[in-house]
Amino acid sequence: MINPIQTILLIIACHLMGTLSQNSQLVLKFGGQQVTRGLVAGLIMGDITTGLLIGGTFQLMSMGLAGYGGASIPNYNTALWISVPYAIAAGGENPLELAMAIGIPVATLGIQLDVIAKTVNSFWYHRVESHINNGEYKKAYRTIIFGEYGFGRAALGQTLPVLIFLVFGEPIVEFIVAYMPAWLTAALNTVSGVLPALGMALLMVYMPVKQNFMYLILGYVLYVYFVQDILPITLIGAVIAVVIYNNLQKESKASSAGSARVDAGGIGDE
Amino acid sequence: MSNALNEKLTKKDLWRFGWRYALTAQANQSYEAMQACACVYSMGPFLERWFSDNPELLKKKMQNQLKFFNCQTYFGAAITAAALAIEQDEDPTSMELATSIKTSLMGPFSGIGDAIFNTIPKVVMGAMTAYAALEGNWITCVVMILIFSPLITWLRQKLIEVGYYGGAELITSRKDQLNNIRDAVSVLGVMVIGALIPSLVKVSTPLAITVGEATQNIQDIFDGILPSALPVIVTALTYFGLTKIKGMTTVKMVWLMIIVTIVLSVIGVIA
Numbered sequence: 001m002i003n004p005i006q007t008i009l010l011i012i013a014c015h016l017m018g019t020l021s022q023n024s025q026l027v028l029k030f031g032g033q034q035v036t037r038g039l040v041a042g043l044i045m046g047d048i049t050t051g052l053l054i055g056g057t058f059q060l061m062s063m064g065l066a067g068y069g070g071a072s073i074p075n076y077n078t079a080l081w082i083s084v085p086y087a088i089a090a091g092g093e094n095p096l097e098l099a100m101a102i103g104i105p106v107a108t109l110g111i112q113l114d115v116i117a118k119t120v121n122s123f124w125y126h127r128v129e130s131h132i133n134n135g136e137y138k139k140a141y142r143t144i145i146f147g148e149y150g151f152g153r154a155a156l157g158q159t160l161p162v163l164i165f166l167v168f169g170e171p172i173v174e175f176i177v178a179y180m181p182a183w184l185t186a187a188l189n190t191v192s193g194v195l196p197a198l199g200m201a202l203l204m205v206y207m208p209v210k211q212n213f214m215y216l217i218l219g220y221v222l223y224v225y226f227v228q229d230i231l232p233i234t235l236i237g238a239v240i241a242v243v244i245y246n247n248l249q250k251e252s253k254a255s256s257a258g259s260a261r262v263d264a265g266g267i268g269d270e
Numbered sequence: 271m272s273n274a275l276n277e278k279l280t281k282k283d284l285w286r287f288g289w290r291y292a293l294t295a296q297a298n299q300s301y302e303a304m305q306a307c308a309c310v311y312s313m314g315p316f317l318e319r320w321f322s323d324n325p326e327l328l329k330k331k332m333q334n335q336l337k338f339f340n341c342q343t344y345f346g347a348a349i350t351a352a353a354l355a356i357e358q359d360e361d362p363t364s365m366e367l368a369t370s371i372k373t374s375l376m377g378p379f380s381g382i383g384d385a386i387f388n389t390i391p392k393v394v395m396g397a398m399t400a401y402a403a404l405e406g407n408w409i410t411c412v413v414m415i416l417i418f419s420p421l422i423t424w425l426r427q428k429l430i431e432v433g434y435y436g437g438a439e440l441i442t443s444r445k446d447q448l449n450n451i452r453d454a455v456s457v458l459g460v461m462v463i464g465a466l467i468p469s470l471v472k473v474s475t476p477l478a479i480t481v482g483e484a485t486q487n488i489q490d491i492f493d494g495i496l497p498s499a500l501p502v503i504v505t506a507l508t509y510f511g512l513t514k515i516k517g518m519t520t521v522k523m524v525w526l527m528i529i530v531t532i533v534l535s536v537i538g539v540i541a
């Protein structure tokens with residue numbers, strides 16, 4: 001059971017983290033978007049371990065997903081604020097399984113909300129425009145802040161759906177717990193293993209993988225044959241990156257020094 | 271004539287600019303103007319200070335900030351700061367110059383900024399905190415935030431100072447170096463992707479071939495040829511689906527993956 005105080009705290013945390021991560025982008029990114037949210041949601045529900053477990057799982061599922069070029073992507077943040085509280089409140093033996101059963105559909109359906117939210121933002125933009133045309137700059141600033149932090153993309157895409165689901169969603173969750181067939185639970189478990197491929201594929205589309213294909217293979221080989229751990233591979237990669245950076249810097253200095261010499265020669269000739 | 275116009279902003283002023291920009295970096299992002307509201311909100315108070323005795327010009331300057339702007343937000347802040355330095359001028363042509371600076375720099379610097387500040391940190395640090403979280407460890411997450419958030423805030427502020435004091439030329443003259451950083455960091459990123467594919471994508475097959483008495487698991491055959499062969503195949507299929515199929519979007523791909531996986535899982539091909 002989620003008590004009213006927990007619901008209120010969850011909504012406040014969801015809204016604050018949603019708006020702040022969209023803007024300052026300083027608060028959450030480095031702790032992992034979903035891990036940080038799972039930690040906070042778990043803290044509010046009184047079970048940090050489960051919150052972290054679900055947050056970490058969603059983080060891995062959404063790894064590499066980013067809205068490149070304004071694309072809309074599955075909304076794991078919304079999914080997290082809903083599935084962590086219910087999974088902890090239900091108190092079952094396998095909270096992660098329930099979290100998946102709630103979270104995957106919510107995240108996928110959440111894609112559509114983002115389009116609506118961006119349309120509402122257009123309304124706020126035109127309000128700002130008309131305030132400026134009237135010379136009312138203070139009003140324009142207030143509209144920007146209210147539009148974003150009051151009723152903007154985060155409110156429509158995250159806070160409102162989470163609020164509705166936390167208040168009215170209990171029958172749905174009870175239905176899932178009671179009637180979810182085993183084959184669907186198993187299938188969703190497989191889905192959670194397959195979906196990270198999307199993030200990886202998207203990263204490969206947007207990163208210069210073709211020019212650096214040998215490093216893709218190097219990372220793969222290091223993982224499957226040597227260490228099943230990301231940190232040592234990251235450190236090896238960092239060393240290689242520094243070496244490459246130094247070489248590139250030398251090259252660009254050499255080429256710019258070369259052109260400088262030509263310039264100096266030009267002056268001398270005069 | 272107001273004296274403030276001839277005085278360069280102090281570093282304290284620029285912190286105020288930086289926080290106002292950070293607070294609204296993606297505020298009211300709509301398809302038609304994207305991050306224009308951040309430009310209005312961060313530059314507005316300074317424009318008001320400089321042009322308070324010329325309301326007509328002030329209004330034109332404010333309207334100028336409503337134009338389309340879309341950039342990775344840290345470099346976006348630096349470019350806006352460079353535009354602010356140019357707008358600190360009564361000459362009306364400064365507005366056109368400021369706009370053209372913003373428009374011409376936002377594209378190239380988005381690419382660099384996304385590689386350095388978005389993709390790599392999200393993937394590398396996200397993976398580390400996520401694996402720690404699965405074991406119930408919250409310290410990694412908190413330590414990452416405590417170390418990197420102040421560091422990046424400081425770095426972003428330095429970029430703003432370069433933008434405002436040095437102007438667009440200095441940002442552009444650093445472009446070689448920034449490109450080199452991006453290229454080097456991309457190598458790290460690609461390597462981590464190579465490690466993450468077998469680590470994140472979890473799919474196997476329960477299929478088995480029975481010939482007479484002997485049963486051979488197909489998964490064992492795969493493992494014998496190449497560890498994590500199925501995850502590599504699934505990722506490759508997704509990649510080619512995204513790049514080779516016309517009209518394929520991320521959204522369609524998500525639905526396709528979910529449906530195909532459920533079907534294959536129910537008929538017992540994958541697990």
